[in-house]
Amino acid sequence: MKLLDLFCGAGGAAMGYHRAGFTEIVGVDIKPQPRYPFTFVQADALEYFDGHWADFDAVHASPPCQKYSWAARRWRNVERADLLEPTRKRLDGVGLPWVIENVIGAPMKYSAVLCGTMFGLRVLRHRMFESNVFIWEPSHPRHRGTVGGGQYVTVAGHGGNNAKGHGGRKAKQDAMGIDWMNDQELNEAIPPAYTEYIGRQLLSSP
Numbered sequence: 001m002k003l004l005d006l007f008c009g010a011g012g013a014a015m016g017y018h019r020a021g022f023t024e025i026v027g028v029d030i031k032p033q034p035r036y037p038f039t040f041v042q043a044d045a046l047e048y049f050d051g052h053w054a055d056f057d058a059v060h061a062s063p064p065c066q067k068y069s070w071a072a073r074r075w076r077n078v079e080r081a082d083l084l085e086p087t088r089k090r091l092d093g094v095g096l097p098w099v100i101e102n103v104i105g106a107p108m109k110y111s112a113v114l115c116g117t118m119f120g121l122r123v124l125r126h127r128m129f130e131s132n133v134f135i136w137e138p139s140h141p142r143h144r145g146t147v148g149g150g151q152y153v154t155v156a157g158h159g160g161n162n163a164k165g166h167g168g169r170k171a172k173q174d175a176m177g178i179d180w181m182n183d184q185e186l187n188e189a190i191p192p193a194y195t196e197y198i199g200r201q202l203l204s205s206p
Contacts, residue, residue: 001203004028004053006045006061006087010181011036012189013060013101019192020199022058035180046083049090058202059098060195063087084108092132097202099131101190112137119193122175127190133205135198 001022005014008027015037018025025038028048033040041048045061053059063083084106091098102108104126111130116123118138129135169186173179176191 001057002026002055003199004049004056004059005038006049006059007063007083008033008036008040008045009062009188010185011038012176012178012181012192013062013195014038015178016190016192016195016197017060017199019196021203022199026056035182035185037180046086046090053090053094053096056096059091059096060101061087061091061098062101062190088130097131097133097205099129099133099135099195099198099202101127101129101194104128113140114138114194114197115140116175116191116193117141117143119191119197121177121191121193123172123191125176125191127194129194129198131198131202133202135201138197 002024003014003017003022003026005011005017005025005027008014008029010033011027014025014027018038026041027033027036027038028041028043028045030042030044032042049059084100084102087100091100100108104113106128108128108130111128112135113126113128114137115126118140124143169183172183172186173181176186176189177193178186178189178191181189
């Protein structure tokens with residue numbers, strides 16, 4: 001099964017799909033991603049999709065989330081590109097199974113919310129996942145611990161500092177289940193456990 005990973009970043013989502021059983025993954029991003037762990041193409045993600053979608057069995061997209069993040073409310077005078085709706089329109093028009101990931105607050109439809117606690121991770125990092133395939137949402141454990149208490153590792157990101165405790169890069173990597181990214185890449189990534197969970201559902205859907 002071949003997956004197209006749009007707006008791929010350094011490959012947190014891609015690694016989860018790989019672990020779920022996708023055998024070939026191509027990531028596309030406008031910026032260089034030297035640590036992306038699978039085949040990488042530097043290009044405009046939507047333009048690449050228009051020319052190559054028929055070569056794939058499924059699509060994951062993580063369009064830039066800054067417009068909807070908590071940080072955007074602090075910088076109201078800064079215009080942010082909105083790629084969520086253009087991405088959705090393209091994916092809806094081709095008939096492939098697809099998933100869109102974004103931050104809490106983004107205008108997603110029929111989305112599941114995933115959190116690190118659902119997978120035994122020491123990071124919260126709530127993210128929304130919209131799909132044309134139904135996604136079961138796991139039970140959401142109650143968050144334990146207090147800020148600075150060490151129960152959760154802080155990994156800052158566009159979706160807000162939605163983690164607790166502190167730690168260096170190694171602690172962040174361990175908390176996210178990612179061992180190949182630098183600090184900035186970790187800040188923008190999602191844990192592979194999220195897309196491993198979703199990928200298994202995509203592969204088992206009719």
